[in-house]
Amino acid sequence: MTQVLGQLATHTAALVLYPGLLTVVLFGTVVEAVWVRISEHHWVMPEVRWHRPSAVLATVAIASMLASVQLSAPFNLVPSEERNLIVAAIALGLVAWVELALGIELFGEPGLLLLVQCCWLVAVVGPAVEPQSLRPQVLGAVLVPQLLPLKITAGILYVLCLPALLRVWPVPTTDERRATRRLDAIRALSWWPYCGLFATLFYPPAHDDLGGLARFFGLSVAIAVLCVLAGALMGRSGAAPSRAVYQRAIAPFAALVLGIVVATSLLVR
Numbered sequence: 001m002t003q004v005l006g007q008l009a010t011h012t013a014a015l016v017l018y019p020g021l022l023t024v025v026l027f028g029t030v031v032e033a034v035w036v037r038i039s040e041h042h043w044v045m046p047e048v049r050w051h052r053p054s055a056v057l058a059t060v061a062i063a064s065m066l067a068s069v070q071l072s073a074p075f076n077l078v079p080s081e082e083r084n085l086i087v088a089a090i091a092l093g094l095v096a097w098v099e100l101a102l103g104i105e106l107f108g109e110p111g112l113l114l115l116v117q118c119c120w121l122v123a124v125v126g127p128a129v130e131p132q133s134l135r136p137q138v139l140g141a142v143l144v145p146q147l148l149p150l151k152i153t154a155g156i157l158y159v160l161c162l163p164a165l166l167r168v169w170p171v172p173t174t175d176e177r178r179a180t181r182r183l184d185a186i187r188a189l190s191w192w193p194y195c196g197l198f199a200t201l202f203y204p205p206a207h208d209d210l211g212g213l214a215r216f217f218g219l220s221v222a223i224a225v226l227c228v229l230a231g232a233l234m235g236r237s238g239a240a241p242s243r244a245v246y247q248r249a250i251a252p253f254a255a256l257v258l259g260i261v262v263a264t265s266l267l268v269r
Helices: 002-016 021-040 055-068 085-100 110-128 136-141 145-165 176-202 210-237 239-268
Strands: none
Touching (some): 002 055, 055 085, 085 110, 110 145, 136 176, 145 210, 145 239, 176 210, 210 239
8 A cells, every 4th residue: 555655646746746747837938938039029928827727728738747757857756667658649649639629720731730740650659660669768778770770860850840749830820819829838838748758769868867867958958949940940931831841841751761660670670
């Protein structure tokens, strides 16, 4: 009984505090503030008044918590053998579907968003085929020379998908105020799990010390900064050119990653 209560306490702390909800909110609020500053050219402070969270926001928060505790973040209280890549992928995939419930008018081309999500799943699950493991920290630790081309191309595909999944690409809408007001909180809850999952899957696990903590957060921040800069560049070019690039390039590149997955499996065996 004591062991069960102890496990319940540690899992609750991981979900609510670190690397769960509290970390999601703090990391996401900072990155979101920077993104708004760059995209809107002025600082926007988050509202401090209490509002009852909507069903959409609550669902995204729960999904982000579940994805975050799967990360190989240092001092993660969830045991490594209990973390699962599929849980993280399903949780973050659910976020995109929940966002579509806000209305397709907020996304311009929901079909393109779903295509990007499928390509992102290829980047996430593809490197797990040959190691035959769904533990995120195992995939991050893979440094076998035969698997490096797959890991590198999958990492590039992951980064290419982020601006669309985090909705920092330009979105044509007839109601800018409504879109911004409703999407900011949801995007803020998505920064940490998306960026942290990249640091988990494509870099060796960090040690449980201050150096490892700084390294993991540094990698996550670097990916967030890269995504913010990409969003700013796409915002300058406009919605149509940005979507044209995704329509023409993202699916062929995902097909290339799938081809490398098949070739790698045949070569290793």
